[in-house]
Amino acid sequence: MAEEVKKEAPKLFKVTIDNITIEVPPGTSILNAARQIGGEVAPPAMCYYSKLQGSGGKCRTCLVEVAAGSTADPRPMPKLVASCRTNVMDGMIVKNITSEKVIDARNGVVEFLLLNHPLDCPICDQAGECHLQDLSYEHGKESTRYEFSRRTFEKHDLGPYIQLHMTRCILCYRCVFTADQISKKRVHGVLDRGDHAEIATYIEKSLDNDFIGNVIDVCPVGALTDKTFRFKNRVWFTKPVDAHRDCPKCSGKVQLWMRGKEVFRVTARKDEWGEVKDWICNDCRFEKKDTADWTIEGPSHVSRHSVISQGHYEKLEKPNETLVKVLDGRAPKLLMDIHSVSEVNKPTVKLSAIEGPAHSDDFNTAK
Amino acid sequence: MGRKVLLDKAHIEGIRYYDVYRKNGGYAAVEKALKMDPAAVVEEVKKSGLRGRGGAGFPTGMKWSFIAKPEGVPRHLVCNADESEPGTFKDRYLMEFIPHLLIEGLIVSSWALGSNNTYIYIRGEYAWIVDILEQAITEAKNNGWLGKNIMNTGFDCEIHVQRGAGAYICGEETALIESLEGKRGNPRIKPPFPAVKGVWDRPTVVNNVETLAAVVPIINLGGEEYAKIGVGKSTGTKLISACGNIKKPGVYEIDMTISVEEFIYSDEYCGGIPNGKKLKACIPGGSSVPILPANLLLKTAKGEQRMMTYESLSDGGFATGSMMGSGGFIVFDEDQCVVRHTYTLARFYRHESCGQCSPCREGTGWMEKILKNIEYGSGKMSDIDLLWDIQRRIEGNTICPLGDAAAWPVAAAIRHFRDEFEWHVNNPEESQRRNYGLAHYADERQVVVG
Numbered sequence A: 001m002a003e004e005v006k007k008e009a010p011k012l013f014k015v016t017i018d019n020i021t022i023e024v025p026p027g028t029s030i031l032n033a034a035r036q037i038g039g040e041v042a043p044p045a046m047c048y049y050s051k052l053q054g055s056g057g058k059c060r061t062c063l064v065e066v067a068a069g070s071t072a073d074p075r076p077m078p079k080l081v082a083s084c085r086t087n088v089m090d091g092m093i094v095k096n097i098t099s100e101k102v103i104d105a106r107n108g109v110v111e112f113l114l115l116n117h118p119l120d121c122p123i124c125d126q127a128g129e130c131h132l133q134d135l136s137y138e139h140g141k142e143s144t145r146y147e148f149s150r151r152t153f154e155k156h157d158l159g160p161y162i163q164l165h166m167t168r169c170i171l172c173y174r175c176v177f178t179a180d181q182i183s184k185k186r187v188h189g190v191l192d193r194g195d196h197a198e199i200a201t202y203i204e205k206s207l208d209n210d211f212i213g214n215v216i217d218v219c220p221v222g223a224l225t226d227k228t229f230r231f232k233n234r235v236w237f238t239k240p241v242d243a244h245r246d247c248p249k250c251s252g253k254v255q256l257w258m259r260g261k262e263v264f265r266v267t268a269r270k271d272e273w274g275e276v277k278d279w280i281c282n283d284c285r286f287e288k289k290d291t292a293d294w295t296i297e298g299p300s301h302v303s304r305h306s307v308i309s310q311g312h313y314e315k316l317e318k319p320n321e322t323l324v325k326v327l328d329g330r331a332p333k334l335l336m337d338i339h340s341v342s343e344v345n346k347p348t349v350k351l352s353a354i355e356g357p358a359h360s361d362d363f364n365t366a367k
Numbered sequence B: 001m002g003r004k005v006l007l008d009k010a011h012i013e014g015i016r017y018y019d020v021y022r023k024n025g026g027y028a029a030v031e032k033a034l035k036m037d038p039a040a041v042v043e044e045v046k047k048s049g050l051r052g053r054g055g056a057g058f059p060t061g062m063k064w065s066f067i068a069k070p071e072g073v074p075r076h077l078v079c080n081a082d083e084s085e086p087g088t089f090k091d092r093y094l095m096e097f098i099p100h101l102l103i104e105g106l107i108v109s110s111w112a113l114g115s116n117n118t119y120i121y122i123r124g125e126y127a128w129i130v131d132i133l134e135q136a137i138t139e140a141k142n143n144g145w146l147g148k149n150i151m152n153t154g155f156d157c158e159i160h161v162q163r164g165a166g167a168y169i170c171g172e173e174t175a176l177i178e179s180l181e182g183k184r185g186n187p188r189i190k191p192p193f194p195a196v197k198g199v200w201d202r203p204t205v206v207n208n209v210e211t212l213a214a215v216v217p218i219i220n221l222g223g224e225e226y227a228k229i230g231v232g233k234s235t236g237t238k239l240i241s242a243c244g245n246i247k248k249p250g251v252y253e254i255d256m257t258i259s260v261e262e263f264i265y266s267d268e269y270c271g272g273i274p275n276g277k278k279l280k281a282c283i284p285g286g287s288s289v290p291i292l293p294a295n296l297l298l299k300t301a302k303g304e305q306r307m308m309t310y311e312s313l314s315d316g317g318f319a320t321g322s323m324m325g326s327g328g329f330i331v332f333d334e335d336q337c338v339v340r341h342t343y344t345l346a347r348f349y350r351h352e353s354c355g356q357c358s359p360c361r362e363g364t365g366w367m368e369k370i371l372k373n374i375e376y377g378s379g380k381m382s383d384i385d386l387l388w389d390i391q392r393r394i395e396g397n398t399i400c401p402l403g404d405a406a407a408w409p410v411a412a413a414i415r416h417f418r419d420e421f422e423w424h425v426n427n428p429e430e431s432q433r434r435n436y437g438l439a440h441y442a443d444e445r446q447v448v449v450g
């Protein structure tokens, strides 16, 4: 009996990443193993997307050093490897943030990604939820060594809902893989090559597929944006809440981005790595902008590190202490009370007798 | 006089056609090989020590033995005739003048690997060669060397010619496979390697034209006999396409026993530097390999004679050596400007990057712009270190070796010719007016070997 159980249990691979050892099933990528450890140990990923088959390997932000290939062959790998597309071996030793080589290469990749990026964050709808923005805060330098004019493209409308701002694209191919997976006949892809390559459709064909709106969610930057939300608000002024509706096309599980009672934007729900949990359809995303369309479940979880959390109170707790208690039973009158410890506050002046905010004249006892 | 086994008959009148080729011993290798066990053919290739002629120099026999053989899944042999590396034009010569040699090599190799459908992926610009190959294939088929049940062995084989559409990157084997499948020619992320999942996810071997042609003399002579040509791990002969400032540019078959000096100066090969000029530098193996100044080209850092072999050309690593690469031998005389030349190559790599991975996509464009500034008189001294830093961060961090190929020439130019870059920065006007670099790297001698 015990033997049978043993047989069924799959053999796990031991892998050590930044000195932390975990066990993962064979076939797990280094990146996904690192994500199980979490925190800083998980390399940044700008192109890999666990839900998109074939994605990854392109942006090179997730490069790591393999200090030992496996127990069987403990030689180090000669080059840094893309952790999203390299599977763990038993006994592998990986260095991510503990490797100077990795940090140096990653800084290089960030510099390359920002080289031709317009940095128009002040007018970009993605600002606040942009992975490139986060990445450059973490690794970028304040200034650039690039002294040439940046590459630009014309903006394109891909149908009524989606705008393509190619200038901001980092060519992660996520949208291409998304379209490949959700539609039978993908109509957009990459044209041309090198630093003049672009995401495009032939002859400005609109992207029409019930699920094509998801390309907006997978885009790590502001290259594909929601035209129904364009310039309407900054994401950090809106509050994300989880909501659902009975949808004949998709799961109907979405996130509403609200300000007051108004629904500004509808997106799919995302996990802690910023990946879509369930694809949603265009109806839910673009057509249902009324709170009455939705059953609201409650505030969505927002990472404390995200700027979106600034306008967002997930668990509002009323403090036990009231102001009166803090003031030793005195009723709060004017803010000037804080000067009770300073010279300004002459005991001869009765603060409660002053109407409106006090100013220096009120304390001019010489008068 | 070096030994020739590939181009020995290329000068025969009409050798392009089947009858003449056959009369001169053609298709003997097919007759011999198809009577052997496929594994025995692979064994001969292993014994021959043949190394891939496409650039990387990987042992061919070993590559063949890696091919996966899952039950019921077809396998494919693909001949890489994309030849787009600047300075390399040897495959073109072979295919144009003695096409049946390649077809014969393909049949033998297909037999060894079990490929019933073999592909030639040819550079799109070689349009006229497609016709030559198609004709050779038809002739071979009409004479029973291709098609069904070849030589009553039960072996079927077809060769298909596919034209590329003008992209250097489609010479990289996985980009080639994508392109062959009708997709955008982006290199694949490895693993899986083509030997396991290649064309249509079937086990595939991709080899260079010259590599596959060399299988013919290997079978005719026997692997051991072939291995006696050349020295050390550089067995057999190598086609070198020589160009630049030499008296006799062209394609030469060398037997890898001669020195670089002999190759450049002797009348049998390049014939020396024309117009009484001196040798300044050379790229010995196609645009991707490091450029060497004359002193390091003719002698290694240890002071030994540098030979035209895989080992000797890479002696000293990248610090003082280079690579055999694809055999594109580009010679510079004292008037040539290394900065201008490096800029030209940077332009090429920027244009040819597929754009998949960020370091290569963005880095190649950046290097090109900086080099342009230096070349056209608006460079800064700090640009040189910046260039070094950019190439360093591209190299080794990309999906395919094109990133490395773009980084290496820049690195080598700065490593060996730094003062020429500095001279450009300090003398912007003069450097533009003269449009050539510093001559002090030049080899003092003019003609050494007679």
Ligand SMILES: Cc1cc2nc3c(=O)[nH]c(=O)nc-3n(C[C@H](O)[C@H](O)[C@H](O)COP(=O)(O)O)c2cc1C
Pocket (backbone or CB within 6 Å): B051, B052, B053, B054, B055, B056, B057, B058, B060, B080, B081, B082, B083, B084, B085, B168, B169, B170, B171, B172, B173, B174, B206, B207, B208, B209, B211, B212, B400, B401, B402, B405
């Ligand atoms: C950017 C790039 C371009 C290449 N172009 C060619 C080519 O034109 N012809 C070729 O034979 N190999 C080319 N290669 C090398 C191939 O990837 C592959 O290594 C070769 O075809 C293997 O054949 P071999 O083992 O016979 O040398 C290229 C490699 C890279 C990275």
Ligand code: SF4
Pocket (backbone or CB within 6 Å): A168, A169, A170, A171, A172, A173, A174, A175, A176, A199, A215, A218, A219, A220, A221, A223, A224
């Ligand atoms: S548009 Fe967005 S998702 Fe598509 S490739 Fe560019 S950055 Fe990636």
Ligand code: SF4
Pocket (backbone or CB within 6 Å): B169, B187, B352, B353, B354, B355, B356, B357, B358, B360, B361, B398, B399, B400, B401, B402, B403, B404
């Ligand atoms: S290194 Fe350059 S050519 Fe190769 S995959 Fe990356 S971007 Fe494409």
Ligand code: FES
Pocket (backbone or CB within 6 Å): A044, A045, A046, A047, A048, A056, A057, A058, A059, A060, A061, A062, A063, A082, A083, A084, A085
């Ligand atoms: S996330 Fe791994 S290369 Fe982009």
